[in-house]
Amino acid sequence: MIKLAGGWHFLDASLGFSGVTLPMRVQINDNAQGNIVVLCSVAGSLWCVILQMLSMGIGHLGFCSDLSSSPGYIERRDTGESADSEVASMLKIVERLSRQSKATIFLALDLLLLPLALLFAFLLQDMPISALTLLGQMLPVLPYILLLAAGVSYWLGLPKVQLIAYERHAVSQTAVLAIVVASAEAALCAVFGPELPPGVHVVFGLIYLLLMVGTRALMLQVVLALYRRARPRARVLIYGAGNTGTQLAQALRSHEGIDPVAFVDDNKSLQGLTLMGLPVYAPSRISEMVKARNVKRVLLAMPSHSQPKQAQIIQRLQALGLEVQALPSFAQLIGEEALVDKLTPVPPQSFLSRDACDVSLQGCAESYAGWVVLVSGAGGSIGSELSRQILACHPTKLVLYELSELALYTIHQELSQRVSGTDIELVPVLGSVTDPRQVRRVLERHGVQVVLHAAAYKHVPLVEANPLPGLANNVFGTQTLARAAAEFGVERFILISSDKAVRPTNVMGASKRMAELIIQDMATRTLAHSPGAKTVFTMVRFGNVLGSSGSVIPLFQEQISRGGPITVTDPRVKRYFMTIREAVQLVLQAGAEAGGGEVFVLDMGEPVSILQLARQVIESAGYSVRDADHPEGDIAIDIIGLRPGEKLEEELTLSTELIHTAHPKIFCAREATLSEIEVAAFLRALRQAVAVGDEEGARQVILRWVEGYVQSDLHRKTS
CATH class of the missing domain: 3.40.50.720 (NAD(P)-binding Rossmann-like Domain)
Known part of the structure; x- marks a missing residue:
């Protein structure tokens, strides 16, 4: 206690419970010193009871507040397994409490605070008799006040208000309760005694309101501290x-x-x-x-x-x-x-470092609306997105041509829901584009008018290890489908190609370049030798697609899920990237503008470093990169060396000459073609090599006929 001039004192006190300290400083008069000491003793005991009840089970799950930055933050300072066990036990009790039990505890607290508020009101007045004596004189009427308080509180629904919602919904009801109780207390004292100054009743109502509101605020903070200790967020x-x-x-x-x-x-x-x-x-x-x-x-x-x-x-x-x-x-x-x-x-598109192109299909939708469209490879990454966006153009019929039963089932199930209630016919066809009889039968039976050819083996290491099946599917499959399209008068044939077709160093890229040469030859022959022919042959070339099956981002994410390391072939490797959605939008736009024989090239932006991409994928998953400078990091990046047939950087065109089209993201490349005789020659030689299982002979055919092809070091050494 600190004494000041003029007879005024400051009483410093603190109430402690389970590591919780509540400081108090009350300005008092000399005449009330004894009463204040009594008041602090009583208040301290009552607070301990309240806090004990709080820790034993009052709570509400799911709060979201930053306790460490808010006034009144209470932190449990006890540590160790015993403290954690104690908190866990408390939370189990909380979870078992019914809503009615919690309401009963709230009501009991409000009733306990009522005599405490009376005692505070008496102590703050300069009365001739002590506050405890006055409280004793109030005992005859106190039960009636408590009954009234309980009834009004229950009628207002205060005990049922959850702590988290109290601030928004129940402070005004608490004020109503305090006014009603203070008015009843004044009326009962006027009739039955004791006589009290009018100011006592007003102070009593205010203190009762503050105690109820303050207690709930304290309860919320204590309970939040308990939940925070047991269930960190x-x-x-x-x-x-x-x-x-x-x-x-x-x-x-x-x-x-x-x-x-x-x-x-x-x-x-x-x-x-x-x-x-x-x-x-x-x-x-x-x-x-x-x-x-x-x-x-x-x-x-x-x-x-x-x-x-x-x-x-x-x-x-x-x-x-x-x-x-x-x-x-x-x-x-x-x-x-x-x-x-x-x-x-x-x-994945966040790694583009550019805005993804969003092409409206309205301009080209009429080129597919009301038509019969076939998508080969309809279950793959590109083929499935082509199918989705074609449906948005409202074709008469969409034929899903796919070799994989699972992939066909998956895309057919998805699209069946979309066409439900429309007049669009969805046709699933299980088969290979290398089967001439089936291809011809499908085109004839369904009257196909547009072919989007996305069926291909595209994974470089797999095709490099299995060159003959890759060549058969990508080259002969394209030839089979293109010839059948011309035979049955298909209006447009659009080949989905790859930037790996430009000066390839692997069989997959070479097979895509051969497919391009076949389509260019078909376009030339159609325009030159068959003026009345209907089919327009064209192709669209672009780079890697973000998030597609087998692409680097899903691979990196899978490696991270296993705890790493992430594997990068060479720190200098760069690749062009585009989202599946924008690639398909531009393919459909280019197909609508095609006149025949064009090699459309999509604007892919700047190439992306694969090493930097790996770092970003690790960090976006919430981990850190482990390297020589950061040995404490989470995920390492291993450099494993270029795989057979892999290039450091891809190219989009054989020449630097690009022609602008009506769309700013679509260009047309001028590239040399082979004559009809030359195309027939390499197809004949390749077919012979595949027929007898001659991998080296097939590579020699590629080396002779594919411009810019460089055989990988591995195959050069073994040949």
């Missing part, structure tokens, strides 16, 4: 304090697993503000918060930013060792719960 930053970010913060308030601690925004007008109870910081302070607040994850809530801008932010965050999760546009989501559930890992 992931501390996250929300990058973006705009509408989407604030909506996300609101939704996360009731999320069990995520605990937002702050906003980050590059808008200086928002920095320094507090939104949804969370401070807004500049991006430059992220590293500081990561260390101080143990943040491991960042939620991107800025769907309006461009893809390159988001990619830059993601790379900066991943450099800090943070897991990054992106949020789609809030307009795409329904409800707060959906907003939280839609949080996803960073999608």
Whole structure:
């Protein structure tokens, strides 16, 4: 106790329970010193009872608040297995409590606080008799006040209000209860005694209100501390304090697993503000918060930013060792719960470092609407997306031609739901494009008007190890389908090619270049020798597709899921990348513009370093790269050397001359072709080599006829 001039004192006290310290400082008058000491003793005992009850079972699951940054934060300081066991036992009791049991505990607390509020009111008045004596004189009427308080509280529904919802829904009802109880207390005292100054009743009502509200606030913080100890939540930053970010913060308030601690925004007008109870910081302070607040994850809530801008932010965050999760546009989501559930890992297109091209199909839809379209390889990555987007153009019939039974079943099941209720006929056909009889039968039976030829073996190492089946499928399959298309008057034939066809160093790329030469020959012969022929032959060439089967990103993700390491063939390797959606959109656009014989090339942007891509995929999964500079990292990157037939960099054209088309992302390449006699010669030689199983003979055919082909070192040494 500290004595000051004028007879005033400050009484310092602290109430302790289970590591919880509640400091108190009360300004008192000399005449009330004894009463205050008594008051503190009684209040301390009551607080201990309340806190003991709290720790034994009052709670509500699923809160989302940052206790360490909010006033009144209570932290359990006991550590070790015994403390954890104690907390776990408490939580088991909480989970077993029924809602009625919790309501009973809330009601009992409110009734216990009523005489305490009376005692406080008496102590704060300069009365001729002691506060405890006055409280004793109130005992005859106190039961009636308690009964009234219980009835009004139950009628208002206060005991049933959950702690997390109390602030929004029940403070006003608590004020009503305090007013009713104070009024009843004043009336009963006026009739039955004791006589009290009018100010006592007002002070009593105010204190009762503050005690009920304050107790619930304290209960919430204590229970949150208990749950936080037993069930830690992931501390996250929300990058973006705009509408989407604030909506996300609101939704996360009731999320069990995520605990937002702050906003980050590059808008200086928002920095320094507090939104949804969370401070807004500049991006430059992220590293500081990561260390101080143990943040491991960042939620991107800025769907309006461009893809390159988001990619830059993601790379900066991943450099800090943070897991990054992106949020789609809030307009795409329904409800707060959906907003939280839609949080996803960073999608593959984030690694493009450019905006994905979004082509409207309206301009080319009429080229496929009302037509019979066949997609070969319909169950593959490209073929399945072609089938989906063709359906959006409303063809009369879509024929799904696929060699794999499982792949055909999967795409047919998916598309069957889409065509339900429409007049589009969906036809699944199980078969190989190398079977001339079946190909001719399918084209004739269904009256196919457009062929999109995506069927091919595309994995370089597999085709390199099995060159003859790869050549048979990719070369002879294309020839078989193209000849049948010309025979039955198909309007358009579009070959899906690859950048690996340009100066190939592997059998797969060479087979795609041979397929291109066949289509170029068919186009030339059709235009020159058959003026009345209907079929327009064309091809579209592009690079790697993000997220397709066997591509690097799914491979890296699988390797990460196994704990690593990630394998990269050479640190100098670069590849062109495009999303499946934009590639197919541009293919359909190019096919609609085709006049015959064109080699369409898609604008793929700048090539991407595979080593850098591997680092980004690791960091986007929430891990760190383990290397010589960071031996404590999570996932290592192993350099295994170039595989047979693999190139350091791919090319999109044999020449540098590109012709612009009507679409800015589609170009036409001028490339040399072979004559009809030359094409027939290499097909005859290749067929003979395949027929007798002569792999070296097949490679010699490729070496002679495919421009720019360089045999891999491995096969050069073994030949």
